Amino acid sequence: xxMRYEGGCLCRxxxxxxxxxxxxxxxxxxxxxxxxxxxxxxxxxxFRVEDVAIEGPVRTFPSSEALKRGFCPECGTTLFSxxxxxxxxxxxxGSLDDPGLFKPAEHIWVSSRxxxxxxxxxxxxxPEAP
Ligand SMILES: [Zn+2]
Ligand SMILES: [Zn+2]
Numbered sequence: 001x002x003m004r005y006e007g008g009c010l011c012r013x014x015x016x017x018x019x020x021x022x023x024x025x026x027x028x029x030x031x032x033x034x035x036x037x038x039x040x041x042x043x044x045x046x047f048r049v050e051d052v053a054i055e056g057p058v059r060t061f062p063s064s065e066a067l068k069r070g071f072c073p074e075c076g077t078t079l080f081s082x083x084x085x086x087x088x089x090x091x092x093x094g095s096l097d098d099p100g101l102f103k104p105a106e107h108i109w110v111s112s113r114x115x116x117x118x119x120x121x122x123x124x125x126x127p128e129a130p
Contacts, residue, residue, distance in 0.1 A: 003019075003021075003101065004017060004018070004019050005017065005018045005019075005020075005022070005045065005047075005091070005096065005101060006018075006096070006097045006098075007079075007091065007095040007096040007097050008056070008077075008079070008095060008097075009056075009071075009072035009074070009075050009076075009077035009079060009095065010072070010075040010076075010077045011072060011074045011075035011077075013056045013057060013072055013074045013075070014054065014055070014056030014057065014058045014072045014077075014079060015054070015055050015056055016052055016053065016054045016055070016079065016080075016091065016095075017052070017053050018047050018051050018052045018053070018091075019051075020047055020048065020051035020052075022045040022046055022047055023046040023047060023048065023088060024045075024046045024105065024106070025044075025045045025046070025093075025102060025103050025104050025105055026043075026044065026046070026090075026104060026105065026106045026107070026108050027041050027042065027043045027044075027104050027106070027107045027108070027123075028041060028042040028044065028090075028108050028109055029041045029042075029107060029108065029109045029110050029111075029112055029113035029114070029117075030042075030108075030109035030112055031112050032063045032064060032067070033081070033109075034112075034114070035063075036061075036063050036069045036078060036081070037078045037092065038078075039094075040114045040117060041113065041114070041117070042081070042090070042092065043092070043093035043094065043102060043104060044080075044081065044090035044091060044092055044093060045090065045091045045093060045096075045101075045102060046088050046089070046090045046091075047088065047089055047090075047091060048087055048088055049082070049084075049087050049088060049089050050087070052080075052089060052091065054070075054079075056072070057072070057073055057074070058070050058071070058072060058073075058079065059071060059072075059073045060082060063081075066083055066085060067081050067082065067083055068081070068082040068084070069081055069082075070082055070089070077095060078092055078095075079091065079092060079095050080092065104123060105123060105124065106123055106124045106125070106126060106130065107119060107123055107124070107125045107126065108126045108128070108129060108130055109126070109127070109128055109129065110125045110126065110127060111127040111128060
């Protein structure tokens with residue numbers, strides 16, 4: 001049965017939805033994600049850009065040449081990371097209306113995970129990108 005992934009920012013100015021299956025679901029521990037989100041890691045669901053409908057005044061900031069961070073200019077919630085060259089965007093699991101839809105399979109960039117964090121969920125770990 002197809003699932004609907006819906007979510008948005010804290011102030012509800014920006015909303016998104018997708019009926020597609022995620023390309024993958026990962027937790028990224030890279031420093032750029034940590035800084036961009038202001039969190040200890042980035043739990044995200046990767047979708048093809050054309051599979052996600054976004055409404056609202058979303059803005060992007062390039063955290064590197066390859067990646068743009070999408071956020072709400074009103075409340076600042078980080079909603080996605082956009083890799084235009086690959087046509088994919090990683091939706092932040094915390095911005096889902098139902099975060100229980102997030103089913104992570106892998107940890108990536110664990111070489112830069114925060115030192116207090118103990119990974120004990122049995123998921124595959126990659127030191128850097130898989
Ligand atoms: Zn907002
Ligand atoms: Zn990252």
